[in-house]
Amino acid sequence: MRILVDYRPALRARTGVGEYIHTLVGAYTARTDDTVTLFTSSWKDRLAPSIAHDLRAKCVDRRIPVSVLNYLWHRVEWPNVEMLAGDMDVVHAAHPLLIPSRRAAQVVTIHDLYFLLHPERTRAEIRRDYAELTPHHARRADAVITSSAHTRRLLTAHLGIDAERVYVCPPGAPGWKTLGRAANPPDDGYILFLGTLDPRKNLDVLLDAYAALLRGSRRAPRLVIAGGASPEAQPWLQRIAREPLKDHITYRGYIDHDEREALFAGARALVLPSFDEGFGLPVLEAMSAGVPVITSNRGSLPEVVGDAGVLLDPGDVSAWAAAIEKVASDSSWATELGTAALERARTFTWERSAIELHRAYLDAVRRRRER
Numbered sequence: 001m002r003i004l005v006d007y008r009p010a011l012r013a014r015t016g017v018g019e020y021i022h023t024l025v026g027a028y029t030a031r032t033d034d035t036v037t038l039f040t041s042s043w044k045d046r047l048a049p050s051i052a053h054d055l056r057a058k059c060v061d062r063r064i065p066v067s068v069l070n071y072l073w074h075r076v077e078w079p080n081v082e083m084l085a086g087d088m089d090v091v092h093a094a095h096p097l098l099i100p101s102r103r104a105a106q107v108v109t110i111h112d113l114y115f116l117l118h119p120e121r122t123r124a125e126i127r128r129d130y131a132e133l134t135p136h137h138a139r140r141a142d143a144v145i146t147s148s149a150h151t152r153r154l155l156t157a158h159l160g161i162d163a164e165r166v167y168v169c170p171p172g173a174p175g176w177k178t179l180g181r182a183a184n185p186p187d188d189g190y191i192l193f194l195g196t197l198d199p200r201k202n203l204d205v206l207l208d209a210y211a212a213l214l215r216g217s218r219r220a221p222r223l224v225i226a227g228g229a230s231p232e233a234q235p236w237l238q239r240i241a242r243e244p245l246k247d248h249i250t251y252r253g254y255i256d257h258d259e260r261e262a263l264f265a266g267a268r269a270l271v272l273p274s275f276d277e278g279f280g281l282p283v284l285e286a287m288s289a290g291v292p293v294i295t296s297n298r299g300s301l302p303e304v305v306g307d308a309g310v311l312l313d314p315g316d317v318s319a320w321a322a323a324i325e326k327v328a329s330d331s332s333w334a335t336e337l338g339t340a341a342l343e344r345a346r347t348f349t350w351e352r353s354a355i356e357l358h359r360a361y362l363d364a365v366r367r368r369r370e371r
Contacts, residue, residue: 196227
């Protein structure tokens with residue numbers, strides 16, 4: 001098969017969606033002989049040739065601003081992929097909206113329905129297009145890729161998509177160079193939050209819990225917050241810079257993929273109090289490093305963590321403060337959590353997801369031909 005994959009989310013800083021599509025492509029090309037082409041488009045950013053080489057893929061790069069092309073694709077459904085990249089059997093969007101095509105089977109990726117259930121918390125093109133267009137586009141798609149069974153259930157319930165058209169391809173556990181052999185949370189390690197600072201991540205509760213811990217605990221490890229800041233993040237950044245938090249919290253900003261192992265190596269635990277997650281990649285990354293996980297009981301997070309971490313109501317400040325205090329002060333419990341996390345992480349493999357993706361592509365081509 002000739003497959004075109006929308007690589008634009010990974011073109012610059014690879015956050016969750018970009019890292020997902022990057023690694024899934026690598027896993028796919030490692031086990032098939034299909035021809036995979038990465039599609040990129042930007043006015044100023046170019047894909048490094050080494051990336052396509054490392055992924056065993058070709059590349060089509062167009063000097064078209066992302067916002068312009070997205071508007072044309074989403075609202076005009078033009079230009080089709082054949083005009084931009086030549087004949088393909090499959091065109092795979094890394095987001096929920098179709099990439100127009102004349103003949104290629106159309107595949108979309110939907111990690112969650114947060115933009116549909118909470119449109120007021122989204123912005124830019126996501127607010128403009130996703131809630132309105134996704135239901136129609138997803139039902140037209142020849143296959144839908146998602147990263148969790150939780151989102152698959154939402155897609156069938158809220159969008160009316162046939163379950164047989166939705167394929168669950170979860171991320172695989174990363175292969176760290178030095179971590180992952182045994183759980184050994186450092187006694188002087190920090191509490192780590194890793195993720196984009198946006199409303200979904202529920203930083204208010206984390207900061208409230210940490211402030212309560214500072215007021216009443218003899219053991220309050222440093223809190224490290226890592227991740228790119230959305231426009232809505234300014235109140236949190238301002239709060240971090242003021243008393244009583246300013247001497248106890250470090251904001252690291254966006255962390256490149258190559259720096260993440262060192263970040264986890266110094267962590268006593270990962271905390272992620274999100275209101276919703278389509279998967280929650282930082283949780284799996286932490287688990288695969290043997291880092292204890294304290295996260296919310298919403299979205300796909302219980303599916304990822306299982307019984308190998310602490311699941312809390314995202315609004316229960318006192319529970320978050322108590323869990324952070326316990327993981328900081330009880331080394332035996334922290335090691336027990338980290339060990340369980342390691343075992344759980346080993347059940348997630350990119351190879352298994354690549355096999356499911358191949359099945360999705362074959363089915364999508366068949367459905368396209370049967371239209």
